[in-house]
Amino acid sequence: MTRLSPRHPRYASLRIRARLAESARKGIVVPEGLIAHGRAEAFDYFLGERTTPSAREAIRAAATWLVNAERPVVSVNGNVASLAASSLAALQRVRPGLQVEVNLFHRTPGRAARIARVLTDAGVHDVLGVRPTGRIPGLPSDRAHVDRRGILVADVCLVPLEDGDRTEALQAMGKRVIAIDLNPLSRTARAADIPIIDELTRALDALTREVRRAGPRRPSEFDPFDARGALRAAQAAMARGLQRAGGRPRSEPRASPRSSPATPRRSRRTP
């Protein structure tokens, strides 16, 4: 494995990538999950790798919905388990009754069991979904598997890093969907009742803090949330980040000039 220096300007990202690569080798994360993570990295980079004010509002609203829900469930895939198992355990601790269900787009019994193991090792209780016992209507059968004690009967679903088809199918069943997704343009983000446009672990940790701070429980009260406004704010933040980024100084010094008999290396200074 690459030896990473903590001084490397991209140390945190590189560590996460290394962890995911290792999870891939262990069969916890699938290739498609790695590609999805790369996409998320790009979006987070433009966002400035921080929870925006708009995302914070979404997280507060989501915390209230989770507290007020009767049967809240978090859906967990390989990426989520690999990146955020301990954050999930912390969230479950502050919200007793929050179900955690292994729910995979690319399901095999082996993967489901391995992912459940990652969760329980991190302190998550009563992991559902290792054996599929229910079906989401409207999805191809290999994508429809759920636990009939969990997602099937949930009123509020927290779906990090979820697929667009499945997000829409959950809503079609009448569930309230809170998504965590770094892409404000994704179908998942656009379908969710509360889209949290933030990096997974940051969002879950902030959600845990907001749940702890939440006021008295008002069962089944779900205040409206301006999802479209949240998406617009996220997009605007990313557009600004993209424009700003070009002015940033290089993180490493330039290589020494080439000694070349041909045209002098003036190319960068040509106006």
Place this chain on the structure above:
Amino acid sequence: MTRLSPRHPRYASLRIRARLAESARKGIVVPEGLIAHGRAEAFDYFLGERTTPSAREAIRAAATWLVNAERPVVSVNGNVASLAASSLAALQRVRPGLQVEVNLFHRTPGRAARIARVLTDAGVHDVLGVRPTGRIPGLPSDRAHVDRRGILVADVCLVPLEDGDRTEALQAMGKRVIAIDLNPLSRTARAADIPIIDELTRALDALTREVRRAGPRRPSEFDPFDARGALRAAQAAMARGLQRAGGRPRSEPRASPRSSPATPRRSRRTP
């Protein structure tokens, strides 16, 4: 494997992802390569998934450099082989003398041989680099391996999807570097003499066309290129793409409204 419908709005991307996932399972593409591809996808999405006018200028300049070079070499890693082996073969056909060298960040003898096989199966001739016989100064030994008949003695290196450290090291050796990279902010893009900010296969196919059209050869003449301008133009195009994207209509119809006893689902229409 997921059955992909050609009618799916993201069919082309999904096919490429499926191909990469398959290459990963065959040990041709490494997990880090999949993550990198995901990042590239995000950038290409904002670029509008087309060759910009600025990228086209870079491609023309690159074509001239490749034609005028004495010892041009293309560096190939697992992602490049998986995505663009036949495009490379086509480029080699229009530019006889262009060396193609397998050059891996995560090298193992097995991977190098498998990647060489993918290239030769696609029609690439005389693939170098299966056995490392030279070293790039200044890099850790496991990243420094090159072929002494290829990159080591090249005057112009075409490096698609390359690592920043290695791009800078090649320049420090006095080589002219043409990079293909969808991230205008990457170290590779910022270090290259000619950064082509475009998707790999699009860029290689356009490069092939421009090489075919290029004027008479002027040996070792390398006209200056405004690399910084190219990067700025790419960034500006992406920032515009990001802002525009929010106005795009949804590619799938909305799910039917939920029947819910609680607060009516007005959240999306709240101003």
